[in-house]
Amino acid sequence: MSVEQEFKQRAAELIEAGRFIHARGWVPATSGNFSARLSDGRIAITVSGRHKGDLRQDDIMLVDEAGHSLDGRRPSAETLLHTTLYRRFPQAGAVLHPHSPSATLLSKWFAGEVVLEDYELLKALEGIDTHTTRVVVPVFGNDQNIPRLALQVDEYMESHNDIFAYIIAGHGFYTWGSTVTDALRHVEALEFLFDLETRLHGAKPR
Amino acid sequence: MSVEQEFKQRAAELIEAGRFIHARGWVPATSGNFSARLSDGRIAITVSGRHKGDLRQDDIMLVDEAGHSLDGRRPSAETLLHTTLYRRFPQAGAVLHPHSPSATLLSKWFAGEVVLEDYELLKALEGIDTHTTRVVVPVFGNDQNIPRLALQVDEYMESHNDIFAYIIAGHGFYTWGSTVTDALRHVEALEFLFDLETRLHGAKPR
Amino acid sequence: MSVEQEFKQRAAELIEAGRFIHARGWVPATSGNFSARLSDGRIAITVSGRHKGDLRQDDIMLVDEAGHSLDGRRPSAETLLHTTLYRRFPQAGAVLHPHSPSATLLSKWFAGEVVLEDYELLKALEGIDTHTTRVVVPVFGNDQNIPRLALQVDEYMESHNDIFAYIIAGHGFYTWGSTVTDALRHVEALEFLFDLETRLHGAKPR
Amino acid sequence: MSVEQEFKQRAAELIEAGRFIHARGWVPATSGNFSARLSDGRIAITVSGRHKGDLRQDDIMLVDEAGHSLDGRRPSAETLLHTTLYRRFPQAGAVLHPHSPSATLLSKWFAGEVVLEDYELLKALEGIDTHTTRVVVPVFGNDQNIPRLALQVDEYMESHNDIFAYIIAGHGFYTWGSTVTDALRHVEALEFLFDLETRLHGAKPR
Numbered sequence: 046m047s048v049e050q051e052f053k054q055r056a057a058e059l060i061e062a063g064r065f066i067h068a069r070g071w072v073p074a075t076s077g078n079f080s081a082r083l084s085d086g087r088i089a090i091t092v093s094g095r096h097k098g099d100l101r102q103d104d105i106m107l108v109d110e111a112g113h114s115l116d117g118r119r120p121s122a123e124t125l126l127h128t129t130l131y132r133r134f135p136q137a138g139a140v141l142h143p144h145s146p147s148a149t150l151l152s153k154w155f156a157g158e159v160v161l162e163d164y165e166l167l168k169a170l171e172g173i174d175t176h177t178t179r180v181v182v183p184v185f186g187n188d189q190n191i192p193r194l195a196l197q198v199d200e201y202m203e204s205h206n207d208i209f210a211y212i213i214a215g216h217g218f219y220t221w222g223s224t225v226t227d228a229l230r231h232v233e234a235l236e237f238l239f240d241l242e243t244r245l246h247g248a249k250p251r
Numbered sequence: 252m253s254v255e256q257e258f259k260q261r262a263a264e265l266i267e268a269g270r271f272i273h274a275r276g277w278v279p280a281t282s283g284n285f286s287a288r289l290s291d292g293r294i295a296i297t298v299s300g301r302h303k304g305d306l307r308q309d310d311i312m313l314v315d316e317a318g319h320s321l322d323g324r325r326p327s328a329e330t331l332l333h334t335t336l337y338r339r340f341p342q343a344g345a346v347l348h349p350h351s352p353s354a355t356l357l358s359k360w361f362a363g364e365v366v367l368e369d370y371e372l373l374k375a376l377e378g379i380d381t382h383t384t385r386v387v388v389p390v391f392g393n394d395q396n397i398p399r400l401a402l403q404v405d406e407y408m409e410s411h412n413d414i415f416a417y418i419i420a421g422h423g424f425y426t427w428g429s430t431v432t433d434a435l436r437h438v439e440a441l442e443f444l445f446d447l448e449t450r451l452h453g454a455k456p457r
Numbered sequence: 458m459s460v461e462q463e464f465k466q467r468a469a470e471l472i473e474a475g476r477f478i479h480a481r482g483w484v485p486a487t488s489g490n491f492s493a494r495l496s497d498g499r500i501a502i503t504v505s506g507r508h509k510g511d512l513r514q515d516d517i518m519l520v521d522e523a524g525h526s527l528d529g530r531r532p533s534a535e536t537l538l539h540t541t542l543y544r545r546f547p548q549a550g551a552v553l554h555p556h557s558p559s560a561t562l563l564s565k566w567f568a569g570e571v572v573l574e575d576y577e578l579l580k581a582l583e584g585i586d587t588h589t590t591r592v593v594v595p596v597f598g599n600d601q602n603i604p605r606l607a608l609q610v611d612e613y614m615e616s617h618n619d620i621f622a623y624i625i626a627g628h629g630f631y632t633w634g635s636t637v638t639d640a641l642r643h644v645e646a647l648e649f650l651f652d653l654e655t656r657l658h659g660a661k662p663r
Numbered sequence: 664m665s666v667e668q669e670f671k672q673r674a675a676e677l678i679e680a681g682r683f684i685h686a687r688g689w690v691p692a693t694s695g696n697f698s699a700r701l702s703d704g705r706i707a708i709t710v711s712g713r714h715k716g717d718l719r720q721d722d723i724m725l726v727d728e729a730g731h732s733l734d735g736r737r738p739s740a741e742t743l744l745h746t747t748l749y750r751r752f753p754q755a756g757a758v759l760h761p762h763s764p765s766a767t768l769l770s771k772w773f774a775g776e777v778v779l780e781d782y783e784l785l786k787a788l789e790g791i792d793t794h795t796t797r798v799v800v801p802v803f804g805n806d807q808n809i810p811r812l813a814l815q816v817d818e819y820m821e822s823h824n825d826i827f828a829y830i831i832a833g834h835g836f837y838t839w840g841s842t843v844t845d846a847l848r849h850v851e852a853l854e855f856l857f858d859l860e861t862r863l864h865g866a867k868p869r
Contacts, residue, residue, distance in 0.1 A: 069688075070275075070443075073372065073375075073439045073440055073442075073443040074372065074375035074436045074437075074439045074440040074443070075375060075436060076371070076372055076375065076440075096436075144371070144372065146443060146446060146447055146450075149370070149372075149447060150447055150450055150451060153447075153451055163805070163832070163833045164767070164833045164834075165694070165762065165805055165831070165833055165834035165835065166691065166692065166694055166762065166767075166834075169691075169692035169693060169694065174807070175807045176805050176807070176833055176834070177807075187369070187371055187382050189380070189381045189382070189383075213371070214369070215369045215370045215371055215382055216370075216371035216372075216382070217371065230692045230693060230714075231692075233691045233692045234691055234692040234694075236691075237688075237691040237692070237764060240764060241764055241767055241768055241771075243450065244764070244768055244861065245768060245771055276481075276649075279578065279581075279645045279646055279648075279649040280578065280581035280642045280643075280645045280646040280649070281581060281642060282577070282578055282581065282646075302642075350577070350578065352649060352652060352653055352656070355576070355578075355653055356653055356656055356657060359653075359657055393575070393577055393588050395586070395587045395588070395589075419577070420575070421575045421576045421577055421588055422576075422577035422578075422588070423577070449656065482687075482855075485784065485787075485851045485852055485854075485855040486784065486787035486848045486849075486851045486852040486855070487787060487848060488783070488784055488787065488852075508848075556783070556784065558855060558858060558859055558862070561782070561784075561859060562859055562862055562863060565859075565863055599781070599783055599794050601792070601793045601794070601795075625783070626781070627781045627782045627783055627794055628782075628783035628784075628794070629783070655862065
């Protein structure tokens with residue numbers, strides 16, 4: 046497959062992921078952003094400010110490994126959060142950032158981290174094969190200074206390289222996977238678990 | 252584009268907005284009403300009593316700047332709330348009034364105002380560029396006397412010209428934007444935030 | 458329009474109402490039943506045991522004013538609740554019985570009646586023109602003896618002829634209107650209000 | 664009908680059931696598994712790891728009564744839970760295992776069993792004809808050792824042969840019926856009732 050074809054296929058997958066994620070209410074308004082890494086290291090990412098439920102191929106652009114635009118258009122404001130993850134996880138082929146109500150709500154209740162335990166669905170996360178796993182999802186404070194936020198996330202991962210996702214407070218979560226399909230499975234599983242946690246704790250933080 | 256064409260395009264946008272809003276449960280039964288301003292100052296607005304999830308072009312009519320019918324049909328009972336907003340905000344091109352469950356619920360708990368803070372999604376509101384903004388959404392008592400209600404809203408805005416929306420208690424909310432797309436982005440973002448607020452406060456008012 | 462044509466049209470309306478109501482989760486499994494009265498007094502009603510989200514014309518049958526089958530098939534077990542309403546309300550042209558989660562939940566918390574007040578959406582009920590109306594929805598105990606239940610409902614209405622709906626505890630609600638469209642508007646408005654009431658009262662009955 | 668045709672028909676029913684169940688959020692990610700018994704005793708079951716909202720005929724395979732693959736592919740990891748049910752209930756023609764949020768949530772609150780009483784919708788369960796029935800749904804601890812879990816479930820049923828479903832803690836529930844349609848009716852009714860129970864008990868376990 047040519048890189049041109051590869052770009053088109055990844056773009057089609059991101060468009061479909063956006064439709065799926067928006068239909069469930071997890072990227073309201075123009076929130077969220079999505080990307081996929083091509084085999085030559087370049088990254089296909091959503092253009093800034095587009096509605097994720099109704100993306101067209103023209104809404105997906107290319108940036109280099111450092112997040113610089115390769116076609117003159119402006120990529121998502123949070124591009125650096127994507128490229129930092131690709132550098133940290135060589136096997137990552139896609140990064141999805143939904144802006145889900147449940148992740149947002151949890152971040153209002155739990156500072157520092159959300160812990161997921163004793164759920165069969167944890168097995169939907171790559172490499173986990175039993176519900177008796179303790180998955181920690183760190184919660185970082187929101188910051189409009191994206192380089193600073195990216196640095197904070199990256200420093201955390203320096204000593205916690207076994208995470209599957211992180212939440213930005215009042216903002217949503219980031220997750221990734223080998224392919225767009227894998228990352229989307231993570232989105233679906235994590236959103237399910239985050240929603241359960243909000244219902245489990247109700248209006249009362251621990 | 253002729254004014255005739257402009258009317259048809261705005262009507263098509265309002266019809267599509269209605270389908271989007273109803274599918275999410277935010278305009279049950281025949282509640283809610285929508286409008287868009289044409290470049291000649293006339294206002295395209297939904298006819299009284301129609302179901303907003305299934306509008307046809309025939310369900311959108313024209314009124315003048317004062318809200319008087321220009322074609323003999325009866326516009327929405329709340330037309331004056333629309334025209335007051337257009338007069339107050341010269342840049343407003345569309346006004347949407349969903350009858351959302353979360354806005355209705357919040358108005359039962361919070362008299363006076365709902366405060367939205369520390370949400371990334373506030374950036375979906377026109378002109379806001381950081382989550383560290385404090386957005387106040389005033390809550391007005393419901394009133395079947397629409398001229399009186401419109402006056403009350405307008406007097407409030409005399410001293411608060413920085414608002415993006417207001418709630419009418421037990422009734423839903425009004426929001427606006429430069430275009431139907433902008434107003435719809437406001438609807439989607441505000442409904443998301445109102446829903447979070449209801450889940451955050453649960454059954455216990457502050 | 459011939460009575461034959463009238464039957465077909467009413468059946469089509471009930472089929473569409475079923476699709477609408479099921480898509481929202483208000484007639485799970487094979488619960489619920491729907492009917493419409495023809496101009497000759499006969500009643501088109503759903504056959505017993507069909508799934509309401511996927512009705513075909515063959516799933517709508519005819520009964521007489523007393524609820525007796527006119528074609529040998531077995532009508533809904535609750536046919537008598539429909540015919541009692543048609544006798545009581547001469548202007549009623551359709552009766553819809555969704556099995557909604559919110560009505561069921563409210564009936565677990567509130568014995569006797571559910572009161573709806575100060576909601577703009579009350580105006581979706583036929584003849585109500587202000588939110589300052591107090592609408593009482595009686596809650597009857599569930600009973601597998603339908604003639605006995607029908608009698609109990611009818612006796613209540615003898616002294617309360619201004620009601621728009623009633624709930625059967627743990628079972629769902631009945632509402633009616635001049636046409637299928639009117640009855641469906643009542644379903645949509647009442648379900649919205651019942652849902653708000655469950656969220657308003659949360660896990661704590663008054 | 665040939666066994667070949669029978670397989671195709673059952674597979675089509677399972678595919679449609681998967682679409683229905685996933686659309687409602689009851690089999691997130693690649694969770695859940697479904698099966699149907701053919702008249703020759705063989706069992707059509709979902710292949711391990713497929714997304715249940717988008718199954719194709721190729722995702723349904725055949726196992727024998729003991730759960731051994733008949734075509735070399737790997738069936739669902741929980742195949743033994745299906746075959747144990749078919750052995751225990753000779754009249755069962757289909758087994759569905761959704762991974763529903765409400766069942767998962769209830770299992771966090773109630774150890775041992777969930778009791779459903781005084782719901783009209785209990786009549787959607789095969790053979791129940793009154794709401795005054797007390798239906799016990801046992802809750803078993805989750806276990807990655809499927810033979811051990813299957814044995815535990817089977818031993819329980821030795822003395823409780825009147826159950827319609829069971830929950831695995833943090834994992835979802837199993838239900839069955841004479842046909843895929845019957846099992847799906849059970850899924851829809853049970854999920855409705857489980858959801859009501861979570862709303863009824865809110866964040867406070869008894």
